[in-house]
Structure formats: C-alpha cells, structure tokens
Amino acid sequence: MSITAQTVWNNCLKFIKDNIQPQAYKTWFEPITAVKLTDNALSIQVPSKFFYEWLEEHYVKLLKVSLTKELGEKAKLVYVIKMENTYGNKQPFTEKIPSSNRSAVKSQEVDIPLNNKNPELRNPFVIPGIRNVKIESQLNPNYSFENFLEGDSNRLARSAGLAVASKPGGTSFNPLLIFGGVGLGKTHLAHAIGVDIKDKYPEKTVLYISAEKFTQQYIDSVKKNNRNDFIHFYQIIDVLIIDDVQFLSGKTGTQDVFFHIFNHLHQNGKQVILTSDKAPVDMQDIEQRLLSRFKWGLSAELQTPDFETRVSILKNKLYRDGVEMPEEIIDYVAKNIKTNVRELEGAIISLIAQSSFNKKEITIDLARVIVEKFVKNTKREVSIDYIQKVVSDYFQMDVDTLQSKTRKRHIVQARQLAMFFAKKFTKASLASIGSQIGKRDHATVLHACKTVDNLTSTDKQFRKYVEDITKKLSV
Template sequence: ESQLNPNYNFENFLEGDSNRLARNAGIAVANKPGGTSFNPLLIFGGVGLGKTHLAHAIGIDIKDKYPEKTVLYISAEKFTQQYIDSVKKNNRNDFIHFYQIIDVLIIDDVQFLSGKTGTQDVFFHIFNHLHQNGKQVILTSDKAPVDMQDIEQRLLSRFKWGLSAELQSPDFETRVSILKNKLYRDGVEMPEDIIEYVAKHIKTNVRELEGAIISLIAQSSFNKKEITINLAKEIVEKFVKNTKREVSIDYIQKVVSDYFQMDVSTLQSKTRKRHIVQARQLAMFFAKKYTKASLASIGSQIGKRDHATVLHACKTVDNLSSTDKQFRKYVEDLAKKLAL
C-alpha cells in the first residue's frame, strides 16, 4: 500500500562521509515528520548512490514509529502517469485530494517532472497544501535544485525551503563496509583481499559495486570456481567495461516518448501525424547513433519498420537539425537525456 521496500532500511544503509548529512537528516525527519525545518527534505546525487534506498528507509522508519501516519512512496514518473490518467478520466480533483490527505509524501526522481508543466502545477498545489498543514515531503533528484532544468521557478523555490542534502560517491572504507554488510546478509564468506580488490576498483556507484560482488558469488557457486583475485579481476574488468554501457533501443524509445509526452505504443504506431512521425524518426536516429544494432533490427524494434525507413529517418533528422532550430533543440535535449 505505501509501496515501501522493507529491505531498504536504515540498518542496511551504511554511513560514511559521503552520505552522513543526508542520512542524519533522514533520521531527524523520521523522528519528527513535518516537525523539523527539513521540509521538504531533498536528497540528491548521481545514479546508484542510494537515493531510493534512503527515501524508503525514512518512510519505513516513520511507519515504525508512527503507525497511524499515512506514508506514501511514489516515483515522479508514476505520479505523472497517475496525473495524466486522472485528467483523461476527468477526476483531477480526486487525484489532488488523494495526495492532500497523506501525512508523509515521498517522491523519487523529481527531475522527471522537468518540462511537464501540468504535473508540476498540480504538484505545486499538493505541496503547498501538505506543507501548510505540517505534513512532511521528501524528494529525491539526480541534480541539485540549482541545476534542475525546465522546472518552474516557484516549484524550485519550494524545493529550497527545507534541506537539500547530497549523496556523494562513497570512499573506500564505506565501500568495503557496504560490501561486507551485503555479504553478511547473504550469508556468504569472502576473503578480505578480494573484497578490498573490488572496493578499490569500483568507485562511483554502489549499485555496480553490489553487482560485481553478486557476479563473483554467482561465478563461484554456479561454476564451482574458487574465489581468487584473478577471478575478481576478470569480473571487475568486465564490469568496468560494461558500465560504459550501451543504451538499449527500448530505453531510447522510452526517453523519446517521455520527452514528447506520449506512450511508446503511440511512437510505434502507424500514424502519420507529424509530431509522432518526428518522435519515431528521432528514436531511430538515436538508436543508430547509440547502439550497434543494424538498420533492419532498429526498424523491427521501433514499430516493425524496414531498414529503408530507418535510413530515411536518420537522413531526415540530419537535415532537419541543420535547417530547423526547434528541431535541433529536440536533438540536443534528447542527446543530453540519453548521455550516460
């Protein structure tokens, strides 16, 4: 109901210099939701640094301490979708009312609201209502408020009312503790020098750190290989290589459809409406540019088109971006969104 994941609790969220401020602010908020000056509490930082985990931990702790409070965790993406649906079904007011009676509202990845003026508008009203009534709002974002683009000024200024706390990349000691904690919870033993080897080489992202250790465990148990430094080296190398990861065609279609505020199925449809055709052509163009897929494969994945259609799309995008200023802006915006 509250959408909280019990595994993402404070106990499992290891403290280090990189997250001390955010973690402690989270604990303070959980002790007195709505009753601190950290309202909203905005947690920001790069991919895989623990924003979602920490957001859940705060919610879970509040639920523990104040079982009567309604706590809701939702991604900004889902929030947007719900809002769009409510408009379609003519019950925008019910949507607003639902959110206005929550005690603790946690919205993950608010950068997703960028450019979505309708959703921002409705969120602004919900936010004001909650804030005025002493309810707690917790937000996460991949950027600091000053760096957020295409978010209305009045909303940004609300974001800055409380505390913005950054999650940074954890230092070596914290990375080691995170790994040890994970191994301990999974009941797996691993030599110290191997843990340190992994922690030393995977630096920027906790999700990848965990991913490497999971592969290592899987390799050793399924392939009955002994966990040695050499095996760790092999896996870490693959990991570091794979993390310069290729974007998938699915992901490109999703980013492009979101940008133009349409469904992926609309983007793939047979319609010849100009803005939909353009979105489809942009998706094909970026699929060509950012993946190794063949023209035929791109075509078949983006609405079952043939390779000639994809080739034509790529040429059209090239042409339009040199002649049409608005179109060039689309290309630039999307390139930014797809940049890894």
Template sequence: MSKNHEEVWSRCLEIIRDNVSLQSFKTWFDPIKPIKVSDDTLTIQVPSQFFYEWLEEHYISLLKKTVKKELGPEGRLEYSIVMENNHTTSKPYTVRIPTSNISTVKNPSVSMPIDIGSKTIRNPFIIPGLKKVVVDSQLNPNYSFENFVEGDCNRLARSAGFAVAQKPGGTSFNPLLIYGNVGLGKTHLSHAIGIEIKKNHPNKTVLYVSSEKFTHQFIDAVRNNNTNDFVHFYQMIDVLIIDDVQFMAGKEKTQDVFFTVFNHLHQTGKQIVLTSDKPPVEMQGMEQRLLSRFKWGLSADLQIPGLEARIAILEKKMYIEGIELPKEVIEYLAYSITTNIRELEGALISLIAQASLNKKAITLDLAKQMIDKFVRNTAREVSIDYIQKV
C-alpha cells in the same frame, strides 16, 4: 419563517471550527458550499464522491449534531455531489443523497447511469468503491537505516533523514531534498526514512511514489475526470516521498497539480521528501515557484563513496546475504569499482553467481577475471600491494 442556507451553514461552520484542527477545517469544510434549506433539510455541495465518503467516515457525528442544533431535532443533512461524466460530450450532473448512519451503512450506494459507474479511479493506492482509504506505503523493507552504510559521502543526508524520521513535519528540513548521481543510495535512503517513520509513528500515512508514477496517475485521473479525487487523496498523506522529482521537468500540468499538493501538505505540517539527480539550482524545465519551494528546507547531496566506505558497503551486503569472501577479494572489488554503489553491489553478485554456476571457489584470480569483463577501459592492473599502500 424560512431560513437562509448560507446563514445556517455559516453558523454550523462556527461550531465545526471549534471542534476540528485548523488543517482539517481547511481541507474538508472550506470547500463545501451550502445549496438550500428546505423542510428542515440542509443541502450542501461537495466536490466529489471521495470527499463525501471521507466526511461520512470521519465527521458525520459532528455534522449531524451541528445541523440539529441549527435546524432543530428534525434537522437533516443532504449532500449534493457534482459527478463528472467520463464522456467528453456529456455535462457534469448532480447526485443528491441523504446523510447515512455510519454505524449501519458501511458503503452507501449512489445511483448513477451505467456508463458513468463503469470506470473507477486508476490509482493503485485506492481500492475502488472505497469507504476507507487503504494506502500501501510502497516501501521496501530491505532499504532500512540498519542496512544503510554511513560515511563522509552521505553523512549529512543520512543525519537529516534520520532527524526527519523522528519528527516528520516538525523539523526545518521540510522539504528534505536528497540529490546525487544514479546508484548512490537516494532511493535506499528515502525508503529508510519512510520505514523509520512508520516504526516511530505507526498512525501516520506514508507514501513512496516515483514522479513517473505520480504523473501517470494524474494523466489517468484527467482522462477519467477524477482530478478532484486524485488531489484529495494526495492531500491526506502525512509523509509524501517523491523519487526522481526531476522527471516532472517539462510536464506543466503535472507540476501544477504537484504544486497544489505540495502547498497543502507543507502548510498543514506534513512532511515532504524528494530525491533528484541534481540540486534545485541545476534543474531545468521546472517552474520557478516549485524550485523556490524545494529550497525551503534542506538539500543534501550523496557523493561517490571512498575506498573505506566501499569496503564497508560490500561487507554489509555480504552480511545481509549471509556469505563470506576473502578479505583480498573484497578489497580488490572495492578498489576496482569506483563509479557507484549499484555497480559495486552488482559486481559482488556477479562474482558470487559465476563461482556458484561454475562450481569454483571465490579467489582473487576469479575476481580479476570477472572485473576484466565487468569494468570497461580499466586503466591498469590493481595489485593488493597497491591497495595496502593506499
């Protein structure tokens, strides 16, 4: 008596559902389609090569036991993978391969026409021909919470970021959107969150990526017909940090795929951190469905630091660099550069470089000379007496 492939797979899913988490079931088993049952072999269709390799890496034992329970001790599993051709004139084709023994076969090969196999995923976070996904978090170790100076200008954002780092995906700050003008520490804080999460939760997969890089990767994926792999890769991230999300404005297809990724991550309890130069209500060229999701969590702003905070930032920078400056020079720099932190630190480095190259001691006079060139349209001479009065 022949067995119906849909009924067999339905019974398999009942067993699998009881042995994996809900999010894993939705991600890795819902998309599978049963194709046929023939000679005690169940053939299932998976969306991509990446999908197949992930199942083989993480769920092969469960799949084998389930199939044998339904089809008997001789029961076997075969995959049908829809391989999309890189040439626009060619149609997608199907490759069928049997399940592998994960303990002996580390990277099962798939026979493909030479022109199809010549291109790989242009994703810097995925090693071509992968059996395992190796993710470089792209985090800068210098941008830690220890090196982040807290003040009235950033206290809410810093506190929310630290809370997220203790319990990623487990707070109401999801997504956490940090916004503010350029040079105020958005990138530093987003890296700090990622670094702290890796320290507290070393098994979590954290990824920092700029929205521009995300867009370029998506364009490459479309060009190489690897969109499914692109989406699956981002859906497996535990903590996704997107810098300068406002640059997705006007990019309809990029927003569509990010919407898909965002929904999956949020629904499965993963953490999303975004940075932008403006709050959601002021973003132009973004789809309303995305903007509404940006508002689900917390939007925290970074403001221009006050004089005391600017002095603290300079002192922290000097400590990190292992240098000392006269107090009057520090105060002069802090009062003169009021635009943003990036320019403030840039002025400090310029002053140190000038003194080093010209073999001069760093004095208030040298600082004034440098500031005259560094700051345009200075309204007035800044005196130490005035700083002290302030």
C-alpha cells in the same frame, strides 16, 4: 576605534577556522553574515532554520568560546533567519532566536512563528469515507537505515533522514530533497525514511511514488474528469515521498497540481521527501515557484562513496548474505569499482555466483576476471577527475595548471571545456563541479558552459576541440 559586528564576527571566524575541518568551515560558517552588534549581543544572519539548528547542535560550544573571547562572559548570540512565507507572500520575514548558550535564558522568544501553522486550518476538500480507505505505502521493507551504511559521502543526507523519521513534518527539513548520481542510494534512503516512520508512527499515512507514476495518475485523472479527486487524495497523505522529481521537467500541468498539493501538505505540517538526480539549481524546465519550494527545507547530496565506505558496503552485503570472502579480494573490488553502490554490489553478486555455479574458489584472479568483465559491460559513468585528465592531456598541460588561477587564454578555455564536459557527462551538481575543478563556484561553471556553447557555434577551431574531446570521452 569602535568595534563593529563585522570586526567581532571576523575575529570569531579566525578562531573557529583553526578549530574545525576546512570543509565544515566552508559549509557552515562561510554563508553566515554579521548583522549588528548591540551591547554584548551579536546578531548573525543564517540562510535557514536548518542552519540554525545544525549550528546549535554541533557548534554551540565553539561559538560560545569564540564570542566570549571577543565580548566577555555576558556575550549573547542572536540568529536572524530569512525565509519565504508559505502563504505565497514573497516578502521575506525574519525570526530572531537567542542562542542556547549556557548564560542565556532557556526559553526561546520568537517574534514571528516560523511554521505558520493554524490549528483551525482544516482540509476543505473532504471526500466522504476516504479516511476509511487503507492506503498502501508502496514501501520496500528491505531498504532500511540498518543497511544504508554511513560514510562521508552520505552523512548529511542520512542524518537528516533520521531526523525526519523521528519527527516527520516537525523539523526544518521540509521538504527533504535527496539528490545525487545513479546508484548512490537515493531511492534506498527515501524508502528507509518511510519504513522508519511507519514503524514509529503506525497511524500516519505514508506514500512512496515515482514522479513518473504520479504524472501518469494525473493525466488519467484529467481524462476521467476527476482531477479534484486526485488532488484531494494526495492532500490527506501525512508523509509523501516522490522519487525522481526531475521527471516533472517540462510537464507544466503536473507541476501545477503538485505545487498546490505541496503547499497544502507543507502548510498543514505534513512531510514531503523528494529525490532527484540533480540539485534544484541545476533543474531545467521546472517552474521557479516550485524550485523555490524545493529550497525551503534541506537539499542533501549523496556523493560517490570513498574507498573505506565501499569496503564497508561490501562487507555488510557479504554478512547479510552469509558469505565469507578474503580481505584482499574485498579490497580489490572496492578499489576497482568506484562509480556507484549498485555496480559495487552487482560485482560482488557476480563473483559469488561464478564461484558457486562453477565450483571455483574465490581467488584474486577470478575477482580480476569478473571485475574486468563487469566494468566493461557496465555503462561507464565518466568521473570529473577523468575528464580533467583527458582535457589536460589534449592541451598538453598537467591538471594542476588546468585548475590554477591563471587567466591565460588557452588555460582558461581548457578549464571551461573541463567544466562543460563535467556537466555533460556526469550527474554532479554545478557547485560540485566547480569545487573539484579549481575550487570555483556554480556561477563560474554556468558561465563556462555558456561560453563553450557560444564558441562552438562561432569558432571553427574551438568546435574541433569539442569534437575531439567528445570522442575521447565517449570511447
């Protein structure tokens, strides 16, 4: 029996799966496909250059061991990277790079340059004297990497941010899109990257701006008939940070001008950093050509911090404010406020203030009162776990049944309703919703939402389900 690329790769995957965490395997190895096997060289296709760089940095030894087991000491690994040409050519092109395993030659031979940078390319829209104009970065120096604590919920985004800050425009993370729910630190991280770049590269022009303000500036430029000046100004920025890019939704004129600015910056090796409350796949009323560019680099999600990270955040906040607090009170606050970092820090500030103003000792009873009031007075963001529990209770089944693989109609409908309400009431991406509700993919969630919409308009009984559960989740 002749061995094939797929056979070799499948055997490698079995070995790899036994040696890393399940989530890491799913993220970094499931998307890879075997392409061909030539002599002792296995070619694998990866989704992006970022993927290649991450594998080489974190898993090269594991890949080498697994491949050597299959093909012997002379084994080689070739990465095939497919991506879109920045000059508007829609045909994907391929780059082949030999893996940097110990037996391979250190120099990398690249068939087609990935960045398409032309050193002779100059900005054709030069405004006389504009280089002499000092551009204020609009960055907040209080938002730094030092006080953006690392945890499982933000490790990828933070690591990518540090990489961009060290080499702006020189990594595959361009653009870097940071997305996640309210209060999880998107703006903080975006500022931290900018602050670090300004510290390391004082000569670079860095600009932070909200998408809302960017839109207003564009509208003003159209009114004053100086649209070209607006474009030219943004084309000279070295690092452009746009916060809440989902705000461009439905604004076709602003999207069009941003498209041209983005292309110019990207082609000239400038860095673009974006934040959004949702992943590109979930963005509505954003032009496809713009969404495709958002996907060129890295989309990194900030998730709700786990208990350990919440405790670290509180301790760091107290340390910076020079306040001491008993461990049990810190644990109590961290256990009871789970939604986001902003609420967590807000609760601890309220607790310190109450203690200071009323000259009361910080006790567990005082913490209980403050936390209860704080949670009650804060708009609650419903969690996916809570939604699954409410839907399961409504249909008198347990959550495990809801998440199961069964195709029984009433269970399928309950699962689809849970997905529908998760999309409606949370900021989670479709992929994240699917993962938490029975390990489904984002296409299943999208189908579930469409099914619920259709049944709500055609089935009276189903419409009652939706109304009843909506009331329970809105309480």
